[in-house]
Amino acid sequence: MSQKLQSVRGMNDILPDDALRREWLETQAAKCLRSYGYLPIQTPIVEPTPLFSRAIGEATDIVEKEMYSFTDALNGEPLTLRPEGTAGCARAVIQHGLANQHTLRLYYMGAMFRHERPQKGRYRQFHQIGAEAFGFPGPDVDAEQILLLARLWKELGVSLTLSINSLGQSEERTRHRKDLIAYLEKHEASLDEDARRRLYSNPLRIFDSKNQTTQAICADAPELPAYLGEASHAHFADVTLILQDEGVPFTVNPRMVRGLDYYNLTVFEWITNDLGAQGTVAAGGRYDGLVEQLGGKPTPACGFAIGVERLLELVGQNNTDETPDIYVVHQGEGEGARTLAFRAAEQLRDAGYRVILHCGGGSFKSQMKKADGSGANYAILIGGDEVAAKAALVKPLRDKEREQELVKLADLSHHFNNFTHRKN
């Protein structure tokens, strides 16, 4: 029995209306990123699996249970569909020696894959717009990335709140971790299963638990900020100072941890209450150890990623007008009318107009119905008489005051230039 073919669960088709909004969003984001000197980079969607287990961390949700990993059937290589963009970016920077001489500001846009339970704002194929700055020890670049996002939200007309924290350095986290484990061990019996499993592998992540009892236990747990040294505090204070100077409001959330192991010092999230449980629209932070951990020279770095689907939920309808300017209707014996129609359409496109050339034949009447339905302001008609006159009949479809006119083909784009605005 043949089964209906459907897209993979959690992986969605993006139909034209939505695709147009995404293109628009990507254009706005690229403009904003470029205004801060970020340049585009595109890395493969598939990477060697060890890249992610080394970069993101073995004991993270992503590596433990969310990756689409498979073995290349031809050469046995373990491969993974990228669950995020930072690891691939760092790999490319190392592979091509990009960070050897300079500092770098890079951005990417593209599909990411995580095997999660699909729900609103959470998909198995989703899209991120991300940025990574390599070679900057901060705190200036950390704050700059946050400002960049604040600017983007303003330009898009969305309102998000900023939460920030410092994860300190790994020695500081180690001391905290020791005390945290000791505290959690005392409450081990009451912790949920996930938290118990993470107790020794990744106790900081227990703060992220959605389980109420676990959360209540976490409320009295030792907090990381108390373990940070002077340098970490100073770094964080500088980030907050720049944000204050620039008038970007924030709240410090000492319990914020990120789901990826590579972060240190500054971490941040932009959050909304309008999307239910999936409220984090963008997240990022500093990852000074990652490049070295992946085999590169020590290179401090900071980055963020925006969840495109979540952001799109918040962005109002865009008002781009996709209707054509002109619809070309043509009919006639032989190829004369068709040849002229193609020539007229190409000429008008050269002049910047958006033109639909009627394809598929049919009577003038049925073609005119299509022209009307297309939303175009003008139809141009080419039949036997027009071929003989090397001209086209220009027919206004909306402006009833305006008369139809026979216009020489050579004058056609000039004719439109006089009274209509181009959309392209």
Ligand code: ATP
């Ligand atoms: P969450 O806590 O919601 O699972 P995360 O910490 O796993 O998020 P990151 O890895 O920091 O997310 O990714 C950055 C952003 O990408 C998130 O803030 C979110 O907007 C988006 N994102 C992450 N996972 C998904 C997904 N499965 N579907 C849609 N968007 C996602």
Ligand code: MG
């Ligand atoms: Mg997640």
